[in-house]
Amino acid sequence: MTPIPRSPRPLLRRLTIWALAVCAAMPVLARAETAALTTETMDAFFKGDFAALDKENERLKQGKHIGADGGIDLEYFRLGLNAVINNRVDHREPYLREMEALTLQWATEHPKSSLAHILHAQVLEAHAWSYRGGGYAKDVPPEAWADFRKYLQRAAKYLQDHADVALADSSAHDLLLDIGNGLGWDIGTLRTIQQEGLKRNPNDVMLYFDMLNPLLPKWQGDAKILDQYIREVTKQTQADYGTGMYGRLYALAAEKEYGHALFENSLADWPTMKKSYEDMLSRFPSPGRLNRYAYMACLAKDRPTLVTVLAQIGKKIDASLWGPNPERSLESCQRWAKEAPSETKDDGKAHKKGQANPASL
Amino acid sequence: MSFASTSKALLAVALACTLACTQAATAPEFSDDMRTQITQGLRHEVARIFSLDKDIPLDPALRAAAEKIAEEHVARFDKLLPVWLSEEAAVESLAGKPPSFRAASTALLARLLNELALWQIEPGDAHYETATLTALRNGPDVCYGIRDSLAADFTVRILRIQALPAAEREAMLASERQLLTHWGQARANLAPWPDPLPQQAAYALLRRGPPAGDHPRLALPPGLASAVMGKGADYAALQPGERCVLQYWWLRESLRQGSAPAAVLNAFRYDTMLTAIARYGSTFDKPGVATGKDVAGPPPYPSVAKFFAATGVTTVSVQLDRDGNPLQASVIGRKIQVPGIRGVRPVAFENAFDDAIVKYAMQEDRHYDKPSGDAPFKFQMVWNLDDDNDAKASKGTKQ
Numbered sequence A: 001m002t003p004i005p006r007s008p009r010p011l012l013r014r015l016t017i018w019a020l021a022v023c024a025a026m027p028v029l030a031r032a033e034t035a036a037l038t039t040e041t042m043d044a045f046f047k048g049d050f051a052a053l054d055k056e057n058e059r060l061k062q063g064k065h066i067g068a069d070g071g072i073d074l075e076y077f078r079l080g081l082n083a084v085i086n087n088r089v090d091h092r093e094p095y096l097r098e099m100e101a102l103t104l105q106w107a108t109e110h111p112k113s114s115l116a117h118i119l120h121a122q123v124l125e126a127h128a129w130s131y132r133g134g135g136y137a138k139d140v141p142p143e144a145w146a147d148f149r150k151y152l153q154r155a156a157k158y159l160q161d162h163a164d165v166a167l168a169d170s171s172a173h174d175l176l177l178d179i180g181n182g183l184g185w186d187i188g189t190l191r192t193i194q195q196e197g198l199k200r201n202p203n204d205v206m207l208y209f210d211m212l213n214p215l216l217p218k219w220q221g222d223a224k225i226l227d228q229y230i231r232e233v234t235k236q237t238q239a240d241y242g243t244g245m246y247g248r249l250y251a252l253a254a255e256k257e258y259g260h261a262l263f264e265n266s267l268a269d270w271p272t273m274k275k276s277y278e279d280m281l282s283r284f285p286s287p288g289r290l291n292r293y294a295y296m297a298c299l300a301k302d303r304p305t306l307v308t309v310l311a312q313i314g315k316k317i318d319a320s321l322w323g324p325n326p327e328r329s330l331e332s333c334q335r336w337a338k339e340a341p342s343e344t345k346d347d348g349k350a351h352k353k354g355q356a357n358p359a360s361l
Numbered sequence B: 001m002s003f004a005s006t007s008k009a010l011l012a013v014a015l016a017c018t019l020a021c022t023q024a025a026t027a028p029e030f031s032d033d034m035r036t037q038i039t040q041g042l043r044h045e046v047a048r049i050f051s052l053d054k055d056i057p058l059d060p061a062l063r064a065a066a067e068k069i070a071e072e073h074v075a076r077f078d079k080l081l082p083v084w085l086s087e088e089a090a091v092e093s094l095a096g097k098p099p100s101f102r103a104a105s106t107a108l109l110a111r112l113l114n115e116l117a118l119w120q121i122e123p124g125d126a127h128y129e130t131a132t133l134t135a136l137r138n139g140p141d142v143c144y145g146i147r148d149s150l151a152a153d154f155t156v157r158i159l160r161i162q163a164l165p166a167a168e169r170e171a172m173l174a175s176e177r178q179l180l181t182h183w184g185q186a187r188a189n190l191a192p193w194p195d196p197l198p199q200q201a202a203y204a205l206l207r208r209g210p211p212a213g214d215h216p217r218l219a220l221p222p223g224l225a226s227a228v229m230g231k232g233a234d235y236a237a238l239q240p241g242e243r244c245v246l247q248y249w250w251l252r253e254s255l256r257q258g259s260a261p262a263a264v265l266n267a268f269r270y271d272t273m274l275t276a277i278a279r280y281g282s283t284f285d286k287p288g289v290a291t292g293k294d295v296a297g298p299p300p301y302p303s304v305a306k307f308f309a310a311t312g313v314t315t316v317s318v319q320l321d322r323d324g325n326p327l328q329a330s331v332i333g334r335k336i337q338v339p340g341i342r343g344v345r346p347v348a349f350e351n352a353f354d355d356a357i358v359k360y361a362m363q364e365d366r367h368y369d370k371p372s373g374d375a376p377f378k379f380q381m382v383w384n385l386d387d388d389n390d391a392k393a394s395k396g397t398k399q
Helices: A010-024 A036-047 A050-060 A073-085 A092-109 A114-132 A142-161 A170-183 A187-200 A206-215 A223-236 A244-265 A270-283 A287-299 A303-313 A326-338 B006-024 B032-049 B060-094 B101-121 B126-138 B153-162 B166-180 B198-206 B222-230 B240-257 B261-272 B276-284 B303-307 B354-361
Strands: B311-320 B326-337 B377-383
Touching: A036 A050, A036 A073, A036 B222, A050 A073, A050 A114, A073 A114, A073 A170, A073 A206, A092 A114, A092 B222, A114 A142, A114 A170, A142 A170, A170 A187, A170 A206, A187 A206, A206 A223, A206 A244, A223 A244, A244 A270, A244 A287, A270 A287, A287 A303, A287 A326, A303 A326, B032 B060, B032 B101, B060 B101, B060 B153, B060 B166, B101 B153, B101 B261, B101 B276, B126 B153, B126 B166, B126 B240, B126 B261, B153 B166, B198 B240, B198 B261, B222 B240, B240 B261, B276 B303, B276 B354, B311 B354, B326 B354, B354 B377
Parallel strands: none
Antiparallel strands: B311 B326, B311 B377
């Protein structure tokens, strides 16, 4: 992807390390370690090598490009782009304004490039979130809300103004879903955007994940709407993922809202979820997903499954995939797996109704 | 761009000579061993600079042609070295001194560094200049991916040729071959240092903030934007790779502004020239520690300059506020002498005192008697060393 990819690049490596901290906060679906494509994308973007980025986007915006672990390359490409745009710096405002100017320059120089337009809108969206921040809504000053909305509206309008080029690419729909979520667009509008995106690229499964957010009870949905959606998506994606999307989407729902109460407050069903993971792993063997599966089995108090999966993982334990306090979660789950069955009162409940608390996908 | 410890290898030649000079200093002439040690050390460095990293993706035909030029040049340098060595012995003899191994080895290293620097700033014929500017403007930045960037003088020129249409290659390679034949000769019509220096001009523009309607400019690539805008890094704080990106960006921005192509190319060449300071500065002096705190005292003598016994005069221009406090200082004149360099400008050493004198001029609490009007305050600093070349006291003298 980059002209000279194999040599030492201390500066880019340093920038990549900083930016990866941002990646770590994003919903990486299968891999704990950074995918090579993400790193290459970040390298090219940090260098300002638009030609390399555009070439890669053109390659990925059609076709399946499903990795051995079940993740799609488009996802890892987008992670690289996001990491650069959301790069951690001391002075965010001038950095974002510079990025706005750069991406607008690219869009002017390459008016037929969907990526150029999408990147510009994406920077505007990042600018919006720099006002909003990631904290509680109550901590956001009223003036910041106004700027947040203003920049999101600018981003939406920019995509609308360049719809003929930008909306030929499902990455624009992926971005519009985020923008629409921020602006509180109704579910119907968002579903239309998602469907339009899937028409452009039926293999862009990220559109399924992005649509989940507004369906959560804390936004516009409820448990029933969510369950209906997840089951529907699971059917639609069966050819490629079997029942895999069921587990992945509910795991995301747990991460976004339900947390420890996933199986109490949603309609998620552990046996179905377990089958979903088995299905996914049979198609796409992945140490990362095995770790998540084991973690969820632990939370579901399904010791037999936990013991089996831990044995399968062997030395490939990745503590980073074990929830919000991963090392402690891993420790306690491993300890519980070694206890005699009679020592714990929760045994036997899991197969009736799972009590999983997946914090990751 | 990797700036790992590559520069230390070349310097080790001179340092090794320094260690050996105790026993050699009194010898009436160079022994064969010493002669061999000097010439082999320098030859090794030239061969290193003129070798192309096998991992760099070069078109095979271009690589082969470039390697042939490199081979010819190393052979040419092999013939130059004994001549240079004899010249140093003659200079010492004229001064009534016995041939000093230490002086000769350092002088020859200085001469090599200067030939490399002269080669970097010397323009070619009109076609070469136009094509080079085209490659720099439109081709990829050669800032990352080169393993040994302090020894990549030849490599970056060949990569530049690769960025041009294939039809250009033969003529460009012929020009490269021609320019290399100038080693050891006087150079006519070398352009002076750009004023202001490119990095000063670039930062003056960047300080106005991100591009906007009232001050349009090319946007920075994200990596550089992160350092300059996101972290507020000044030029001195930039990593070598970031500086390189800034140099390319400034070249393109200067052209966008309508600056004369020859001036833009000259500024780029000076900006990217590997001077003695660029190659060895951080080996001798840690960045940021050279400023003395005594406002009344002289500036410290840069260690690289001291090692090569560089002396001379720098002229400084200081912009002042209404109270006579310094706002900005820049070097506007450089008259430098370096043992071993004769008949050509010592361009590799001309900026050896820049950093020290600018820091001195901008020192906190320094106050100037403001000249009338908006004219900047100008002064000269004379840089002298004692005969023993080991003077502890700094010799910068304000005139």
